[in-house]
Amino acid sequence: xxxxxxxxxxxxxxxxxxxxxxxxxxxxxxxxxxxxxxxxxxxxxxxxxxxxxxxxxxxxxxxxxxxxxxxxxxxxxxxxxxxxxxxxxxxxxxxxxxxxxxxxxxxxxxxxxxxxxxxxxxxxxxxxxxxxxxxxxxxxxxxxxxxxxxxxxxxxxxxxxxxxxxxxxxxxxxxxxxxxxxxxxxxxxxxxxxxx
Numbered sequence: 034x035x036x037x038x039x040x041x042x043x044x045x046x047x048x049x050x051x052x053x054x055x056x057x058x059x060x061x062x063x064x065x066x067x068x069x070x071x072x073x074x075x076x077x078x079x080x081x082x083x084x085x086x087x088x089x090x091x092x093x094x095x096x097x098x099x100x101x102x103x104x105x106x107x108x109x110x111x112x113x114x115x116x117x118x119x120x121x122x123x124x125x126x127x128x129x130x131x132x133x134x135x136x137x138x139x140x141x142x143x144x145x146x147x148x149x150x151x152x153x154x155x156x157x158x159x160x161x162x163x164x165x166x167x168x169x170x171x172x173x174x175x176x177x178x179x180x181x182x183x184x185x186x187x188x189x190x191x192x193x194x195x196x197x198x199x200x201x202x203x204x205x206x207x208x209x210x211x212x213x214x215x216x217x218x219x220x221x222x223x224x225x226x227x228x229x
Contacts, residue, residue: 059185062198066180067222071200074221076144077176078102082201082221086139105130110147115172125152125160127168136224143220149213161212169215170195173204177219182206198222 056064074082078096080089093111096102105112110130117126128151134143148169150160158164170182179199187194187208195206201223207216 057185058183059196059198062180062183063203063222066198066200069200072223073177073200073202076219080133080141080144082141082143082224084141086133086135086141089133089135089141105132110145114151125150127151127165134218134220140224142224143218146217146219148215148217153213155212162209162215163212166206166209166215169217170206173197173206173217177202177204 076082078092078101080092084092093102096111097104101113103112110132113129113131115127115129128147128149130147132145133141134145136142148165149162150165153160174181174197177197177199180197182195182197182204185194185196186192192208194208197204201221203220203222205218205220207218210216
């Protein structure tokens, strides 16, 4: 009886220890990708993690002078109209808004994006965020190859974030907040460690 109770306590202790140490799929992917030591610092239009805020502004100014980008809504984003593919039957262009995320030293640690159809309206169901989401996801996978997106539950269990991690680069497609915009964030996990 004593041996049986001791064995039962041992097994219970092992189960508790194993369950306490169990990491989510997302946490496992982050650890595995950090362990690769791969650094992905290139974003697009030659923007990179680690550049200064002034370099970001200068680059935006040059792109604006080349008429590749323009000022976005409320002057809080840079606006870029994605080129249409010859196979694309959509009548509305996709707008990509972007702006750098900077730390206290004015170093770019990430970038915020918003995607939406230029012809969006509340009554046009074909141009709403829910329909655009698969296209944005596929575009991000094409632009940033590597791992696929995984679903990550937010603090509110009904929120699902689509998250992709390759080396130091994390891409998060946020849950839809409205029928127009798809919010995306790309950030450098190396800077996340420094802020904690």
